[in-house]
Amino acid sequence: MLDSAFLFTYAIAMFASGFVAERVSLRYFLSMGMILTGIFTYMFGIARTSNIHSLWYFILIQIGAGIFQTTGWPGVVTLVGRWFGKSKRGLIFGIWNSHTSIGNILGTLIAAHYVESDWAMSFVVPGIVIGAIGFLLFLFLVDQPEIVGCYPDxxxxxxxxxxxxxxxxxxxxxxxxxxxxxxxxxxxxxxxxxxxxxxxxxxxxxHGAGRPISLIDALYIPGVAEFSLCLFFTKLVSYTFMYWLPLYIQSSSTLGPTLSADLSTLFDVGGIFGAIAAGYLSDLTGMSATICMGMLFIASPILLMYQQYGTLSVSISVLLLIVVGIFVNGPYALITTSVSAERGQDSSLEGNANALATVTAIIDGTGSIGAAVGPLLAGLISTTGWQNVFYMLIIADILAMLLLSRLVVKEFASLRRSPTRIRIE
Known part of the structure; x- marks a missing residue:
């Protein structure tokens, strides 16, 4: 219930967050979101020291945290999109996107350190950290290059x-x-x-920046609908792993909760390499949808291999977890960063630069609904056997590939035409 309260709230609020982000200063928007996220995270932890045992208290805290955490992704993708041009965008976003995996690793390690001694600190410490960083952003963030004299061409x-x-x-x-x-x-x-x-x-x-566009208008931008629905299933797989992997490792091996949580961070280590590789290949080929489909195609058998052989030994589990992280998180990272920025600055917008946060919110918001549905389904299906959870994840990957098929066909058709254009020129 707590997972669902957070994830569904996050998914729904994401659409409104992107709408607001296009219309306010991102400096205030991001710093406010981080500080309030820290407060709600801190309030979750102090329930232990305050002897609060009401489930509704925790649900309300999760709802508040879900709302204010949505300020992050549309805001930061828009900022990076403003500061960096289109050259090597995939690689830049791939390297930059490693912060998500590093944050997951640090969050898991902090929580694992306190979980058996004082679980309140698993929330209090991250809450203080994000609140402090939010205050630093309020002091120093420059949300538009023009503020410091850096102008577009x-x-x-x-x-x-x-x-x-x-x-x-x-x-x-x-x-x-x-x-x-x-x-x-x-x-x-x-x-x-x-x-x-x-x-x-x-x-x-x-001078061409244009007005902020509506959510409906953003859906008509080529590729936004397909990538949004693809991310629904891709993020479903990624978040199911992120939420259930420590418990799966603990239940399928002799490791304790702390070691299981530590081992699960290798999934995010693989995600770092996957994001960079996906971004680099996207820059190299200009075929984002094809790169995503290729990685999803490889992810499906790798998931099955991890379910079959991941429990044989710790070394095999380590290797397979990294590989799974590469091919599961690679497409997810590419779609939420480089693809979102590319769609938000599509040529069909005729120079309108005020669509980036809205497009990012639509794509990531749709994906976040999948992120909410995945762990919920995993909790229900796991009672019938963990192998059925992995079958669900493989089916989700296949559906994600099918949703990209039209874009992949268009990319190959464009690739076949490009040598002709070069010869004519």
Whole structure:
């Protein structure tokens, strides 16, 4: 019930979070979300010291944590998308995305360290850490490159055109006025109100940034629906592993809860390598859907191998867990980062830069529904045998591949046409 309360709340709130993220300062948005997440995590832990035993207290805490944790993903993907261009985007996002696996590892190790002595600290310590980092973000985060004088390629060009035109008329005072006006309108400052940024937004509309788009409009962007549904099943597999792997290891071996939790972190170690590999291959080929399908195709038999042979010895379990992490988390990481940024800046938007957080929220929000459904189904199916849980995960991978099939066909068709275009040019 606690897992479901958090995951379903997270999935539903994600759509609203992306809508809000496009319309406010990400500096305030992210720092507020992290600090409130820390407070709710801390409140979960102090239930032990406060002798609180009401299930509804914990459910309400999980709902609050689920709401405020949704501020993270649309915000951070949008930030990285703003600061880095399209060159080597997959590799950059792949390396950057390792923070999710590192965070999972640290969170699991911290929880495992205290779980048998004082489980309250398993929540109190992470709560304090995320709250402190949220405060640092409030102090130092620069959420738009323009704030520190880093302009897109079009901005200096616009300034030069304006200056040349004014110099032809011999009005130097007007030149200075225009420079100041462009700088003022296009560059939000730390004093720009969080919800009242109309002058900056008006200037952005005039120069192609456009207005924030609706959720319905975002669904019409090519590939958004397919990748969203694919992520539903991909994230279902990933989160089922993340939530149930320590218990599965403990129940299928002689290891205790602490060692089982430690061993389960190898799944996230593999996820680091999988994210980087998927991003690099996507940059190399320009075929994101094909890379995802290929990794999902390999993941299915690897899952079956882990279920059959993972309990034979610790060394075999270590090797298979890393390999499973590579091929399960690789597509998940690629879709939630590079693909989301690419779809959010698609050419069909005609230069509208205000769609990135909305698209990211739609894709990750749909995936988060799968993340909520997977552990819930695993809990129900595990009573009939753990092998049935693995069969469910393999079926989910197959469905994810089928959902990408149309995009894969389009990518290969585009690949066949590209040599012809080169010869003509």
């Amino acid at each position: 079009s901005m200096p060009h616009e300034r030069r055109v304006t200056n040349d035109s004014d110099e032809e008329h011999g009005d130097e005072e007007q030149v200075r006025h225009n420079d100041a006006e462009i700088s003022y309108r296009s560059t939000p400052t730390e004093r720009t109100p969080i919800l009242a940024r109309s002058q900056s937004q008006n200037h952005q509309r005039e």
